[in-house]
Amino acid sequence: MNQPLQFIPYSETSGKLHMDLDKSLLDRHSRDPQSPSILRFYRWDPAAISLGFHQKKYPEHWDAIAERHNLDIVCRPSGGRAVLHKGDLTYAVITNIDINGKKRSHREIYEYICGFLIQGFAELGVNLTYGLAGRGYIHNPSCFSTATNADLVISDGRKLIGSAQVYRHNSVLQHGSIAIDPDFELLKELFVAEVPIVGCQELMQGDRQYCLQKLIEVLSQSARQYFCA
Numbered sequence: 001m002n003q004p005l006q007f008i009p010y011s012e013t014s015g016k017l018h019m020d021l022d023k024s025l026l027d028r029h030s031r032d033p034q035s036p037s038i039l040r041f042y043r044w045d046p047a048a049i050s051l052g053f054h055q056k057k058y059p060e061h062w063d064a065i066a067e068r069h070n071l072d073i074v075c076r077p078s079g080g081r082a083v084l085h086k087g088d089l090t091y092a093v094i095t096n097i098d099i100n101g102k103k104r105s106h107r108e109i110y111e112y113i114c115g116f117l118i119q120g121f122a123e124l125g126v127n128l129t130y131g132l133a134g135r136g137y138i139h140n141p142s143c144f145s146t147a148t149n150a151d152l153v154i155s156d157g158r159k160l161i162g163s164a165q166v167y168r169h170n171s172v173l174q175h176g177s178i179a180i181d182p183d184f185e186l187l188k189e190l191f192v193a194e195v196p197i198v199g200c201q202e203l204m205q206g207d208r209q210y211c212l213q214k215l216i217e218v219l220s221q222s223a224r225q226y227f228c229a
Contacts, residue, residue, distance in 0.1 A: 012045045046072055048072035109174075
């Protein structure tokens, strides 16, 4: 890519404000092909369920669960299925769809952007590969219940990072949720099934704050090396 990389400061605020900012950053980037790529990390306060752009319906019992657990229900501009943003770190990358001056498929762009995550986690001693689920995942309301080839999993197949995209002219926004300390009971309540994910606390053997700070530090450095090389 060989483009400057702009870092937006880490923040914790509501899902609506996060999504509004990401849409605004994507709109700005799409109007100026010379603008730098953008990376930001954030958490959701209050915790929230985010719905993919094309996910027009969700299970009726989610409204009662959301009220009971003080969860927002928010629509993302990116695709994919529902994600519970509790005990996770979200990343957002906005960049051009040209890779080294060549147009690429959506799959190639996923793999390109995910490269900084794979590189960063390797430095933390965690080897990640792509999931294998086919298109049937679209019938499952949960993003984390299946690992598609756009998601990153550890060696036993449990998902660590789920990602989704949206395109605007020659720009792309890729969102991703990195699990830190998942609320497995709430996930099961929402999706009425065991959800095969793994959190960074288990992999990195540290508390939430340590994992959060370490992830932002290592992944930011990885992004500098990866995107600006």
